[in-house]
Amino acid sequence: MGAAYLVALLISLAGMAALDRRFTLFFWRDGWRAAVTLLVGVAFFLVWDVVGIDLGIFFRGETSFMTGVQLAPELPLEEVFFLVLLCWLTMNLHSGARLALGALAARREGARA
Template identity: 65%
Template sequence: MAFLYIGALLVSLGCMALLDRRFTLFFWADARRASIVLVLGLAFFLTWDLAGIGLSIFYRGETDFMTGILLAPELPLEEVFFLALLCYLAMNLFAGAALLLNSTVRREGRS
């Protein structure tokens, strides 16, 4: 059970990639730009987490579903995958919303 949470995160990341591929949203639209955005977002949130940990605001929760591997005090391995999923989801939602908005505008322009 120690790898259940990270497994769920990896499955979710895989699903994000499938949606991205199907609708050409983020990485399949422009892999270079998507990589830069994802790395910058991940770096921002990891810095945020480390600042919160340093200020004793954030603490690691203990659960049997986590690996127990820490990258830094109070920073579990799973946090990196969660933050990557969060960034990927946000960019897929943003690109999907833009795609829907553009298709609606084009459809209304033809009426």
């Protein structure tokens, strides 16, 4: 039970990768740019977490579903995987919305012609 949350995050990340590959959204569109964007986003939120922990705003919840591995006081290992998932999901949604809006605009242009 101690790794259930981490396993769920890894399964979710595999789903993000599958959607990304299927629709050429983020990493499969431009790998280098995607990697830099993802790293910057995760670093930003890790700094955010550390500041929140330092200010006494964020605390690690006690649950049997987590591994118990901490990268820093009150910063569990699973947080990094969650932040990767959050950033990747956001970029997939952004890229998917751009593709959908582009297809809609092209359909409207075709209907006018």
